[in-house]
Amino acid sequence: xxxxxxxxxxxxxxxxxxxxxxxxxxxxxxxxxxxxxxxxxxxxxxxxxxxxxxxxxxxxxxxxxxxxxxxxxxxxxxxxxxxxxxxxxxxxxxxxxxxxxxxxxxxxxxxxxxxxxxxxxxxxxxxxxxxxxxxxxxxxxxxxxxxxxxxxxxxxxxxxxxxxxxxxxxxxxxxxxxxxxxxxxxxxxxxxxxxxxxxxxxxxxxxxxxxxxxxxxxxxxxxxxxxxxxxxxxxxxxxxxxxxxxxxxxxxxxxxx
Numbered sequence: 285x286x287x288x289x290x291x292x293x294x295x296x297x298x299x300x301x302x303x304x305x306x307x308x309x310x311x312x313x314x315x316x317x318x319x320x321x322x323x324x325x326x327x328x329x330x331x332x333x334x335x336x337x338x339x340x341x342x343x344x345x346x347x348x349x350x351x352x353x354x355x356x357x358x359x360x361x362x363x364x365x366x367x368x369x370x371x372x373x374x375x376x377x378x379x380x381x382x383x384x385x386x387x388x389x390x391x392x393x394x395x396x397x398x399x400x401x402x403x404x405x406x407x408x409x410x411x412x413x414x415x416x417x418x419x420x421x422x423x424x425x426x427x428x429x430x431x432x433x434x435x436x437x438x439x440x441x442x443x444x445x446x447x448x449x450x451x452x453x454x455x456x457x458x459x460x461x462x463x464x465x466x467x468x469x470x471x472x473x474x475x476x477x478x479x480x481x482x483x484x485x486x487x488x489x490x491x492x493x494x495x496x497x498x499x500x501x502x503x504x505x506x507x508x509x510x511x512x513x514x515x516x517x518x519x520x521x522x523x524x525x526x527x528x529x530x531x532x533x534x535x536x537x538x539x540x541x
């Protein structure tokens with residue numbers, strides 16, 4: 285079983301970088317949640333934990349302590365850049381070993397393949413979460429929130445889907461993850477909160493969920509756009525979320541795959 289620990293940077297009282305009406309903490313959580321949901325729904329033999337799943341503050345030391353205590357195989361910290369540049373870059377620790385560099389050499393180009401933006405390169409830095417994690421670790425900086433053209437991309441759910449897909453593709457290649465299907469990766473339960481024939485209506489529902497503090501993804505199935513919140517291996521957890529959403533006025537149903 286491969287254990288992937290996802291770290292959406294910032295959160296709570298720490299918004300991270302801000303610009304063009306966007307906050308880094310919200311984008312980080314949205315991307316990380318997408319990565320988690322794709323991994324759990326499409327691959328077998330993988331477990332995923334996140335340093336946070338809502339808008340709360342988590343200290344830098346607690347982020348890596350969680351991953352270290354869980355004995356994660358890989359630590360992936362998700363961020364949005366700022367400072368007047370553009371494009372994508374990734375970081376491993378200054379003194380990272382060969383295995384960490386090998387994985388970066390797979391994950392970085394996989395993300396670039398999805399984004400089609402400026403490649404700022406594979407870099408090294410003495411960031412705290414890279415220094416204190418006991419497993420191979422990477423920190424990704426996905427565009428610049430203070431550049432208008434980058435911000436326009438970051439506002440797009442479809443672009444965020446591509447960012448997540450790039451991260452997942454890199455992880456799948458680096459850890460030789462096997463797709464679900466005949467291999468029997470287990471049942472995954474999701475909470476569906478709408479099925480729309482018009483994408484704009486699905487986007488509107490997703491925006492409502494985010495305003496209420498819930499991350500979600502939009503999945504196209506035939507001519508319908510399905511809005512889904514959460515991905516669980518335990519049915520009771522999905523039922524609990526569905527009941528919570530119904531209490532907020534959503535038409536929520538649990539589906540499985």
